[in-house]
Amino acid sequence: MKSLLKAGWAVFRKDVRTELRTRVALSTLLLFSICVLVLAGYAVGPTSLAPEDRPTVNSVLLWIVLFFSALSGLARSFVTEEETGTAHALRLTAPPAAVLLGKLLFNLALLLVVNIVVVPLFLAMLSFDIAGPALFVTLLVLGDLALASASTFVAAIVAKAQSKGSLFPVLAIPLLLPPLIGAVTGTRIAATDPSFLAGIEHVKLLVSFTGAMTTAAFLLFPTVFEE
């Protein structure tokens, strides 16, 4: 177990080092999310919505930004391994679970960086007031975990396919709808209700989805990776 964690950490550090030298995935995610954010800011703006509509519309818009930026960048970590031929070397040396762990951590880190940049901008540009910040932050972190776990596993599946670009959203979108609905509804509650417990059902949904998705991914990944 210790050696597996160590190997997973090595895969994560390798991906971070590569990303810091190329900045391809981070640039893609940030550029996409900031473009959508600016678009949403102009279209909806802080004042064009009735106050009672703002929590619902802003919650949907926030998660659309995060969801589609995840779709635009998270497949890259696996796809580039297959496209450049490094996947062979990885298969010969690394335990599959360590590869999945490293890629999952990397995708989660990417999403967290995007959140740190995009969410404050979103809140400011759309004057989106949050009544329950603890619930809001919990939903963001759990939502990122759900997005990262599902996207990472789907990316591993599509990495060997010929039409990766179209296959990834086709598989990932239906899979991610349940946590997305939970995150949107929970965020709407966080915007209006200061109580953490008011949104606890949605927190549970995200925890359950991430737990089930991560377990399934670790069980199935060796077959996906080796085939």
Next chain:
Amino acid sequence: MRLIAEKLSRSYSGRRIFGPLSFEVAGGQALGISGRNGAGKTTLLKTIAGLIRPSLGSVMFERDSGPRLDAVAVRPFLGWAAPDLALYGELSGLENLAFFHEVSGFAFDEAAARVRLESLGLPRRAASVPTRTLSTGQRQRLKLAFATSRVPSFLLLDEPSANLDAEGFRAVASIVEEQTARGGVAIIASNDPRDLGLASATLDLGEGH
């Protein structure tokens, strides 16, 4: 040390690529695999390495007096270099070797790795610049370093002297000599008579299927 292939074959969409093949390679031996382009040399080597599943048959590996290992279990003791192997272009040669040691649970000795890279004819700067900036021949030498750096019991080399000059070929020859001298198994798939001349026996796949 022994590699045993029994009735090994691989087909794609009903078209047989190679086999059925049965052969053994004992420790201290180097087997050359020859054959025309498309005869299945690379596919055979990948099947032995466990990167492709055989359609029929099996490959097993024996180390010392231990139990027989399949291609997945033997990976810590396997070295592989091939034209379609790539290392991380944004990492340096040393960073690549350190990474592959770390993920496979091997301790990495940077000083020994530097000596290894120099013995393969890589200039000192090649160890510390991104591998994408290296020449094709230098990347081939780095692949050979990747294949041999964990001192494998079973060494699989596909077109090992491709893109290498005469000095590079001498490095390949010394790698094969070292491998067989310490009782390891080497398999070389190539069309180059120089590469095949390093083998103690040859398996000819001929025209293929």
